[in-house]
Amino acid sequence: MAELGERYSKINISPVIEKRKEDIMASIIELKNVSKVYGDDILTKVLSDISLSIEEGSFSSVIGQSGSGKSTLLNLMGTLDKPTTGDIMINNTSIKNLSKDELAVLRNQTIGFVFQFHYLLPEFSVLENVLIPYEIMCTDRKKDVLEDPKQRAVSLLKLVGLEKVIDKNAARISGGQQQRAAIARALMNHPKIILADEPTGNLDSYSTEMIYDLFRELNNTLHTTFLIITHDQKVAEKTDRIIEIKDGRINLDITK
Amino acid sequence: MKLGFRIAIRFLTASLGQTLLIMIGISVGVSVQIFIGSLIQGLQQSLLASTIGSSPHITIVSDTSKKEFSEYIDLADEIRSTDERIKTVTYVLDEPAFLLTEDTSQSLLIRGLPLSETEDIYHFQEALTEGRLPASSAEILLGSPLKEQYGLSVGDMITLLSTDNTALSCTITGFFDLKVASLNESWGIMSLSAAQQYFAFPDQVTGIELQLYDPYVFEADLVADKLQELPDFTSWQVQNWKVQNESLLSGLQGQSISSIMIQVFVMISVVLGIASVLAISVLQKSKQIGILKAMGMKNRLTSFIFLAQGAILGLGGALLGIMLGLALSFSFTKFAVTSDGSPVVALSIQPWFIILSGAIAVTASLAASLLPAIRSSRLNPIDIIRNS
């Protein structure tokens, strides 16, 4: 896999990596006093006054008990949800004043999601699924168009070890394979950050291990930022930074 | 757009059974519309043709006690130059007479016509069942029922008696069938000059008859009013076919309205069908829509996916429906035939009507996909991601 990663970086990533190295340690996502309250009549405060900065190129995990607000935090960072109070900066830009369309473009070009459930489109093949974020980007044409997007998708699928099922229907491969395809899809537009919400919650321990190794490798080779929610202490210990959420607040924040 | 279309096509082909079912639904609607529309139009055209196809659209008669008049040449010239919608202007001398037979007498309306000019109106040449048209001498053309009734044949001499008891012998040159029993039984056709000579009205007629160009047939009342307004027309009465056939016209109108009603209801059921299927489809595909939005697809494009589905369903259904409708119409004219092999009703299959039916189906499908499109645009990805 390392060899594939190398080949991949040779193809079209290198200039971006150089640039990334320069401003490393700059924050990619920053939360400023973010609170989130749900409900209209009965108010539930899920997150209270969270300030947090995720550095570019970092490899962090978020842990905490079920219902502590981890997913809420991640969805806020991914612009899928809006904070009740406070502000979120992505790439040093406040998302407060961005329109829905601008947020969509931001998600498409900056953020890669990996959820507990893979959410591949069952009407498409594995390869087509990986290409979709790129095709969505092409509807805008704000970023440079790739010369051969298909080749990039194929090399990403090789990177996640799915070269044998490229043309299979997305619904016809195993759960672990589907999750890996979802990772390849998340990487397609070369996002600055991957937000993963219990990405292996549904998988056996072997697949779990493979996927975390893959994350680490992508972090090393492509310098993609990773923020991974997990309830698995062992998994968390493999990351460089552990953020623990308890009752909607940051309880612990350890950097190795 | 292209991506939206591709996803729409995938969504449709992924549930092919459902897609085909709704396309067939639309096509049945379109084919019924085409068939019923062509049937009603055909019926109306044949009704109109039998009513005004072989009769004048406008008739001008004397408004005084003396029904014969001699100014007809001048009047005809004036009429011709008055309105461009007028196609033919001709004249007639109508006089009653009796056809004397061995034991009885049959009353006839002798119509003296400049035959070469009135062909446009009456089509006697086509209506001939045997023989030829009368020439300017003492010759007459009779309706085919009289042939049977009195045992007449072409070349026979008959005797006519005018109301002032003048007798005239003339030769039968042929028989006609105008497809209207009352005319077949009562008309005797002579040349205008022969009739003028026989009834002793030299250079006089009882009426001027007008035919309008086809697209203006329904404007006969307007043309008639215009003529009536002319200064020279105070002692003449201008009649038009619409006044003479009021009940037919209201019948046709009722038929048109009921035909439109049927078509509207067919289309409403088509729209409801598409709308319900697409509404279900939004629910079925909400997971996909949610993830597409999470990946950065804009609301507009997710809406477009459903509009595109509506357009594809409508277009496919319309094309299928047009083929089905034409097949249905064709087999109707082939199998629903009278004893002589001609169709019971001659359908009027108009290209513009077929295109209109198709366009209505596509528009209706698009309209039906509007609500699902709005729903899909309102769908919040967070709800999808949290609910699994």
Ligand SMILES: Nc1ncnc2c1ncn2[C@@H]1O[C@H](COP(=O)(O)OP(=O)(O)O)[C@@H](O)[C@H]1O
């Ligand atoms: N839309 C919502 N309305 C009300 N409460 C919600 C909503 N979404 C999440 N919650 C509540 O917020 C809390 C945190 O949820 P979540 O962020 O999913 O926790 P975690 O991912 O750590 O398990 C839970 O108690 C959950 O019930």
Ligand SMILES: [Mg+2]
């Ligand atoms: Mg969660």
